[in-house]
Amino acid sequence: MEREEWYRLRNDRMNRVDDVNLAQSTKRSIGVVISPEHLDHYSIQIMSYMSLNMLSRWCPSFTIDLPDENQCIIPGFRNRTLKEVALELVQRNDPFGEFTVNSILPSDYNIVLYIGECSHAEGSNMIWIDAEGWLAGYGQNMYSNLNKRNKNNKNPIGPSFAACLGVSEVLKRHLGLQVSESFIRWYSIYDLQSDSNHVTLSNPPISRLLEVGTLHQIGCGAVGSSLDLLFSFLNIKGNIHLIDYDSVSVPNTASSMVFTAKDGLEEIDKVDSCYSFLEKVDGLIPYPHKCDYGTFIKKHDLLNDYPDIVLCLANEKNIWSTIQHNYPPLVLHATTSPNWGVNLGRHIPFQDWCIVCRFGIDEYETIPVCSQAKVDSGGEKEEILGILPFLSTAGAILILSEILRSRIDGYCLTKDNFVQFSFKDTNVGFIKLKLSRNENCTVCNNQTKEEYSFLRRQISYNQIHKGE
Numbered sequence: 001m002e003r004e005e006w007y008r009l010r011n012d013r014m015n016r017v018d019d020v021n022l023a024q025s026t027k028r029s030i031g032v033v034i035s036p037e038h039l040d041h042y043s044i045q046i047m048s049y050m051s052l053n054m055l056s057r058w059c060p061s062f063t064i065d066l067p068d069e070n071q072c073i074i075p076g077f078r079n080r081t082l083k084e085v086a087l088e089l090v091q092r093n094d095p096f097g098e099f100t101v102n103s104i105l106p107s108d109y110n111i112v113l114y115i116g117e118c119s120h121a122e123g124s125n126m127i128w129i130d131a132e133g134w135l136a137g138y139g140q141n142m143y144s145n146l147n148k149r150n151k152n153n154k155n156p157i158g159p160s161f162a163a164c165l166g167v168s169e170v171l172k173r174h175l176g177l178q179v180s181e182s183f184i185r186w187y188s189i190y191d192l193q194s195d196s197n198h199v200t201l202s203n204p205p206i207s208r209l210l211e212v213g214t215l216h217q218i219g220c221g222a223v224g225s226s227l228d229l230l231f232s233f234l235n236i237k238g239n240i241h242l243i244d245y246d247s248v249s250v251p252n253t254a255s256s257m258v259f260t261a262k263d264g265l266e267e268i269d270k271v272d273s274c275y276s277f278l279e280k281v282d283g284l285i286p287y288p289h290k291c292d293y294g295t296f297i298k299k300h301d302l303l304n305d306y307p308d309i310v311l312c313l314a315n316e317k318n319i320w321s322t323i324q325h326n327y328p329p330l331v332l333h334a335t336t337s338p339n340w341g342v343n344l345g346r347h348i349p350f351q352d353w354c355i356v357c358r359f360g361i362d363e364y365e366t367i368p369v370c371s372q373a374k375v376d377s378g379g380e381k382e383e384i385l386g387i388l389p390f391l392s393t394a395g396a397i398l399i400l401s402e403i404l405r406s407r408i409d410g411y412c413l414t415k416d417n418f419v420q421f422s423f424k425d426t427n428v429g430f431i432k433l434k435l436s437r438n439e440n441c442t443v444c445n446n447q448t449k450e451e452y453s454f455l456r457r458q459i460s461y462n463q464i465h466k467g468e
């Protein structure tokens, strides 16, 4: 594939997002400085890895300033230097990209993303990000870095979210959009609060081992595959069924944090790309299924292998009614919108709205057929929606944060079941809502607790039986 064709295809989905036109934006020089201080910390390395991963999926040229010698401590990349891992990552994402490692004089660049401790970073062209645990912060011309750091805080949520914030801000400047010249914002992804000072925000430790039980991950596209990358950063235990009938295409490589250019050019199956990534993760057993969820359910023995969490990260073929008709336990869904927004929805049976209350049973058929529509493998029309790399990553982060919260006692009492965040207007912070069941929903209103307990009884019976 020629260079021009690669960028035309690769940027296609991003150019469908409001205010984004990567072909016509002025070429601005971009530098990424990774602070040499605390470079042996998990949070600084995750922030660096995620920032470079997202940046190299839309920006074809930048310079990275990072030391030669630091060992990479990110699970899956041990025994190599961070520099080697970073260079391999960006080249794998964009084979035509011009990425160099060099020391940076910030005043020589139009935009500089500064990662980590930055008390000496100055200049109106510089955006800093910092994070640890559940906390993510960023700003310009005003600084408030973390004063206390814990080298071994192995929570990837805050660092990954800080990377989303930083890269979104670089993109805004690259596109010439209106931005705040002087600001500072901190977020806690634990309770979804924000403040100009991180000291007031919640940052509890996470358990050393995350046991997720059995997951049905429906959809291995932008959000699903990016979630799999986040799983690989954790000490995690469980079974994960990867369900998707689609294969990777070049436009998909812009919004997934896992798909490589090679995956897109060779059009490998999405489940295989995610599988080969998760296969290396100790404790997590992935099972790839190249089919839609309806087909998976038909061949799967649900009575003997009931999921603990269903992740709805796809939007094809009336997926919502298929999920809800099969008496799901906790369901989580995440969506992104072309106006730089990301949503998280939660569905606990009998407590929350269900996934059909959210999306409706016939919505798929009512999506208007427009010029952007393509015919998917099922022969039905599917609208191609715009997406940006930090939107899919933020969706994955919100899903993971909810899984981590669901492991905390008293979780079911959490009131809110819908979260919105916009990267267009980040000072609004997270909007949290409690949405009610749809009294006209034809699925959840006809399901009873007895039907649910029948499934659960079967499971406990079989578990007892196996134990004997």
Ligand SMILES: [Zn+2]
Pocket: 353, 354, 355, 356, 357, 358, 437, 438, 441, 442, 443, 444, 445
């Ligand atoms: Zn419902």
